[in-house]
Amino acid sequence: MDAPETADRLPEVEGGPHLRTVAMPRDANASGDIFGGWTLSQMDLAGGTFAAEHAGGRVVTVAIEAMRFLRPIAVGDEVSCYCSLEKTGETSITVKVETWARGRGRGKPPEKVTEGVFTFVAVKKD
Numbered sequence: 001m002d003a004p005e006t007a008d009r010l011p012e013v014e015g016g017p018h019l020r021t022v023a024m025p026r027d028a029n030a031s032g033d034i035f036g037g038w039t040l041s042q043m044d045l046a047g048g049t050f051a052a053e054h055a056g057g058r059v060v061t062v063a064i065e066a067m068r069f070l071r072p073i074a075v076g077d078e079v080s081c082y083c084s085l086e087k088t089g090e091t092s093i094t095v096k097v098e099t100w101a102r103g104r105g106r107g108k109p110p111e112k113v114t115e116g117v118f119t120f121v122a123v124k125k126d
Helices: 036-055
Strands: 019-022 059-069 078-088 092-102 111-122
Touching: 019 036, 036 059, 036 078, 036 092, 036 111
Parallel strands: none
Antiparallel strands: 019 078, 059 111, 078 092, 092 111
């Protein structure tokens, strides 16, 4: 098994994370781990905002590929999503999203918990 990625290797993206939030009890399952769907929605928000900035307008999610859940997120963890441009087409934008979590009060460095590749398509008002 590969060594966990730590703060020494956080993604180098301009402006830091594209989304940062704290995982709350309402987002957890009965075991105290954060639902994968909640994590996925945070990644979609971060990636969509990033893609909209690059597209200069509204975008919608059309595909999620290569999704990997690497570690659980706990209630109280600070969750950060980092986005990087993978490729662009005439109307599509593919974005890699990495999610990192830092345990509150645990003195541990951030760890990568999830990663995925999202494809967005630019749309007009009508």
